[in-house]
Amino acid sequence: MKKVAVIMGSDSDLPLVKNTINTLKSLDIPFEAHVFSAHRTPEQAMEFAKNARENGFGVIISAAGKAAHLGGVLAAHTILPVIGIPIKASALDGMDALLSTVQMPKGIPVASVAIDGADNAAILAAQILALSDTELLQKLLDMRAKMTNDVLAKDAELQKML
Numbered sequence: 001m002k003k004v005a006v007i008m009g010s011d012s013d014l015p016l017v018k019n020t021i022n023t024l025k026s027l028d029i030p031f032e033a034h035v036f037s038a039h040r041t042p043e044q045a046m047e048f049a050k051n052a053r054e055n056g057f058g059v060i061i062s063a064a065g066k067a068a069h070l071g072g073v074l075a076a077h078t079i080l081p082v083i084g085i086p087i088k089a090s091a092l093d094g095m096d097a098l099l100s101t102v103q104m105p106k107g108i109p110v111a112s113v114a115i116d117g118a119d120n121a122a123i124l125a126a127q128i129l130a131l132s133d134t135e136l137l138q139k140l141l142d143m144r145a146k147m148t149n150d151v152l153a154k155d156a157e158l159q160k161m162l
């Protein structure tokens with residue numbers, strides 16, 4: 001299976017990004033996680049993205065707050081799909097990161113999950129990899145079925161309480 005790259009702009013993003021990592025682990029998806037900043041380590045971010053496909057990655061997840069240019073910079077240097085996680089890290093409550101992540105010019109897309117949507121970034125990456133991996137597809141279907149059953153169980157509890 002291809003690996004997922006989880007790139008965060010700062011180690012201060014890690015508490016949130018741990019949710020991405022844990023979801024990838026729960027699905028047995030191989031991954032690497034790195035701290036590379038579009039602004040503080042632009043050369044390293046670029047080099048990673050340039051080599052990501054030949055290094056066995058299938059998707060890149062980019063987590064960044066404030067002026068979140070990391071997803072765009074990575075996307076500019078790879079043909080792999082890039083999923084951005086806009087992080088709530090400033091007085092603007094993540095709106096700055098959301099707009100910086102999604103407002104990409106035509107030709108260089110970055111897909112974005114919600115502000116702080118760390119789990120969904122992993123699930124979306126898994127859905128992309130599952131296009132060519134039936135074992136992973138089944139894990140995602142099982143996850144959906146569990147989600148459905150959990151909600152139905154809560155509804156049943158509610159009916160008992162009323």
Ligand code: RP5
Pocket residue numbers: 008009010011012013037063064065066067087089
């Ligand atoms: C962004 O600025 C990072 O992704 C982080 O969310 C935010 C703050 O970074 P630090 O100043 O905590 O390193 O580049």
